[in-house]
Amino acid sequence: MKLKKFSFLLSATAATVAVPLVAFSCGKTATTEVTAQGERDKITAVAFTGTDQANTSVNDVTKMQLKLKAGEADYKAPTGSDVKVDFEITTRLAVDGSLKVKVSVQKGAETPLTKELDLTGFKAEPAVQNVTQEQVNTEAAKITAVEYNGTKASAKENVLPSQVDDAKLVAKAGEQNYVLPVGDSWATEFVKTPDDVAGTLKVKVKVTSGTLFAESKEVTLDGFLTSANKKEAEVQAEANKITAVEYLGTGEKAKDKVLPSAVAFENTNFKAKANDNDYTLPTAVEGKAWSLSFVKVSADDAKGKLTVKVKVTFDGVSKESQDIVVEGFLTSDQKAVNDAKTAITAADYTGKASVLPSAADVTKFSVTQAPAAGIAVSYEIVANSQNDASGTLKVKATLTKGDKTAVTGELEVSGFLTTAQDAAAKKAKADAEATRLAATNVTYSVHIQEV
Structure with missing residues (x-):
């Protein structure tokens, strides 16, 4: 992991150290879904596992000597999911015997959630103080603004203020990036006040030299992802997973026996699909359950087609899938x-x-x-x-x-x-004809005799 630095020279022996990633696989239990935020919130402290902490220089501390804590207990990550937990030492302050650790929690391809933990109690190694408070004040006054430089994935609109990484903040002196004086243990630190509801981040830059410090004026950065928008984006992402709908009616409600306009919109009549698989709602989070319902868009009885949407709801936020056409219903003809x-x-x-x-x-x-x-x-x-x-x-x-x-x-x-009737009719006709002919012959014979 490549770290962006501000030339933080914290003391004669201070340094910023990046350590190799160590992934902890975090999964889900039988009843609770593991989330990045949930795991991050469990982690409350970092502890030193080496010996004689009070006489150990922060510059000698290694990552292997640190462990994460969940309250009084050691933090132990669940297994079986795509959540990964990592941490690194970001700041070592030899002057007061303290260090800072950044914890990163990531679920799948989501933007990592981070938090910073302080660990004190190491050997203090005060530096020779050659700088005055006035000089420190002057340096802090030079800082007029702070900029956020996020990449596409970590652009403002995709990141909550509370998730902002110091490495993406840049102190400005007018139009130029602020540059610390050389030597004398100069360092800067960002003091952040996030507001996830409003999507704003208030930032002050703390300039230090040895035991002296001063803060710049507070600036407010806006345009970040809000907690409400984050929730909406998460619900919409779930709705977007649904690509098809299967009709489940049987018997007299079977597809070929019911017009699209007569379909009852009950959840028992439909099944949401994610590509070729059945769609499954996420597990409840902190007692808040996900739900879905099926919404009628249009019914075309002439073609036997029903257009529906699937509405996904979580914590008061509802989002709909794309229009989905279900075919094969009874047509009006x-x-x-x-x-x-x-x-x-x-x-x-x-x-x-x-x-x-x-x-x-x-x-x-x-x-x-x-x-x-x-x-x-x-x-x-x-x-x-x-x-x-x-x-x-x-x-x-x-x-x-x-x-x-x-x-x-x-x-x-x-x-x-019938054949009998036909035969009788034919015989009757023949008899009638014979009678007619016989009568004709008699008449003809009489006529000849008279002549």
């Missing part, structure tokens, strides 16, 4: 033909009494429950159902609207001409 099909219980045939079932014409069928306007009906005689002996057949009706269809079950039509 399909419902129309389905309803028409359900209403049909019988079919008939025009002039059936004079037509054998085997001679039936499919264009002459009708249904007794005519469908609504816009629905076409066609017929198909069921194979092997035409029974001339009994004068019956079976037919199916197909109802069509647009590209949607529904087919009835088999409908029996009776009352057709």
